[in-house]
Amino acid sequence: MKINKNFDNLVPSYLFAEIAKRVNEFQAANPEKDIIRLGIGDVTLPLAPVVVEAMKKGASELGEKETFRGYPDYEGYGFLREAVSGYYKSFGVQVSPDEILISDGAKSDCGNICDIFSEENTVLVTDPVYPVYVDSNIMAGRKIIYADCTKENGFKAMPDENVKADLIYLCSPNNPTGSAYTAEELKVWIDYALKNDAVILYDSAYEAFITEDMPRSIFAVEGARKCAIEFCSLSKTAGFTGTRCGYTVIPKELERDGHNIYNLWYRRQATKFNGVSWPVQCAAAAVFSEEGQKQIKENIGYYKENARIISQALDEMGIFYTGGKNSPYIWLECPGNMGSWEFFDFLLKEANVVGTPGAGFGKNGEGFFRLTSFGDRERTAEAVERLKAALKKL
Ligand code: PLP
Numbered sequence: 001m002k003i004n005k006n007f008d009n010l011v012p013s014y015l016f017a018e019i020a021k022r023v024n025e026f027q028a029a030n031p032e033k034d035i036i037r038l039g040i041g042d043v044t045l046p047l048a049p050v051v052v053e054a055m056k057k058g059a060s061e062l063g064e065k066e067t068f069r070g071y072p073d074y075e076g077y078g079f080l081r082e083a084v085s086g087y088y089k090s091f092g093v094q095v096s097p098d099e100i101l102i103s104d105g106a107k108s109d110c111g112n113i114c115d116i117f118s119e120e121n122t123v124l125v126t127d128p129v130y131p132v133y134v135d136s137n138i139m140a141g142r143k144i145i146y147a148d149c150t151k152e153n154g155f156k157a158m159p160d161e162n163v164k165a166d167l168i169y170l171c172s173p174n175n176p177t178g179s180a181y182t183a184e185e186l187k188v189w190i191d192y193a194l195k196n197d198a199v200i201l202y203d204s205a206y207e208a209f210i211t212e213d214m215p216r217s218i219f220a221v222e223g224a225r226k227c228a229i230e231f232c233s234l235s236k237t238a239g240f241t242g243t244r245c246g247y248t249v250i251p252k253e254l255e256r257d258g259h260n261i262y263n264l265w266y267r268r269q270a271t272k273f274n275g276v277s278w279p280v281q282c283a284a285a286a287v288f289s290e291e292g293q294k295q296i297k298e299n300i301g302y303y304k305e306n307a308r309i310i311s312q313a314l315d316e317m318g319i320f321y322t323g324g325k326n327s328p329y330i331w332l333e334c335p336g337n338m339g340s341w342e343f344f345d346f347l348l349k350e351a352n353v354v355g356t357p358g359a360g361f362g363k364n365g366e367g368f369f370r371l372t373s374f375g376d377r378e379r380t381a382e383a384v385e386r387l388k389a390a391l392k393k394l
Contacts, residue, residue, distance in 0.1 A: 178323015
């Protein structure tokens with residue numbers, strides 16, 4: 001018996017364990033200190049009332065013989081796919097309900113999509129990167145190449161014509177850097193993908209945070225239907241991190257190597273995934289109702305105001321950052337030429353504030369730091385004041 005040896009090639013993921021260790025040690029040595037966490041990637045506001053009502057109703061229906069339901073459709077119920085399609089239409093993108101597949105979230109789909117592509121493909125990811133793209137492809141034994149995101153390119157990597165990639169992960173607005181591609185920039189990636197017979201795996205988990213004039217979907221850009229798959233999630237949009245629901249969009253005309261990509265993914269899902277529960281799909285549909293959109297926008301607005309408070313303080317202090325405008329993430333250059341972990345320790349000790357060292361997301365993250373806007377308003381404002389006071393000591 002042999003295990004999958006590719007697992008030996010995974011780099012141990014110690015980022016959040018190391019953060020927890022340092023915070024716990026600091027708290028044990030300083031029990032009186034009140035620590036504020038601006039490092040969390042999870043949401044904190046509760047589900048919207050219409051969502052809860054729909055979920056309760058769905059659960060009650062399962063308790064009655066007349067309305068009981070068993071296995072859902074593999075691709076998700078038609079009413080939810082219609083609702084997602086209508087949502088795309090609201091920002092001017094045409095995606096048919098039969099190009100949408102409902103899932104338990106974007107993480108699983110971003111990782112599992114590799115099942116339908118050969119191990120011989122080269123995978124391009126940006127650096128810094130959301131680790132799921134890297135680890136799921138290392139597990140499958142694929143070669144990974146990195147496109148550099150740096151201060152110089154505003155943490156938005158662009159394609160290199162001399163590099164050949166088959167699968168390209170793009171995440172916009174980005175985790176961890178908060179940067180977001182314009183339509184013109186996405187067009188360059190689309191042209192590159194079409195020229196190289198590549199497929200773009202586009203993660204739009206944070207599209208709901210976009211307020212400036214940039215695409216909410218890669219399918220808003222010409223040519224994407226012939227080279228892209230889009231993953232989206234209700235986690236950050238509607239607080240579904242614990243509820244679990246997302247969707248993947250595959251245009252019916254997307255073909256590679258003589259195969260229809262939608263059909264391959266449908267086959268994969270029908271084999272290894274038995275769908276999202278009835279109450280959760282009812283809750284997800286409520287997100288896309290008129291009242292649902294109104295209610296979730298209040299929560300997104302709350303996080304965006306937190307992001308604005310953090311960004312404004314960085315502007316005042318003259319610190320370089322990306323994100324904060326179309327994203328819940330603020331990615332800042334560590335002041336005083338500090339390294340990521342050095343700044344982590346400084347902030348913990350001097351301000352009792354916790355963030356995420358950029359170095360944990362890739363080599364280009366060294367010297368950078370991620371703050372998130374998913375916390376409580378007053379605590380965020382307090383953390384910002386503490387940050388300002390601590391930096392005066394430098
Ligand atoms: N994609 C990105 C870029 C993320 O940052 C996250 C969560 O942090 C996810 C996907 C996961 O989404 P889900 O909760 O739908 O699995």
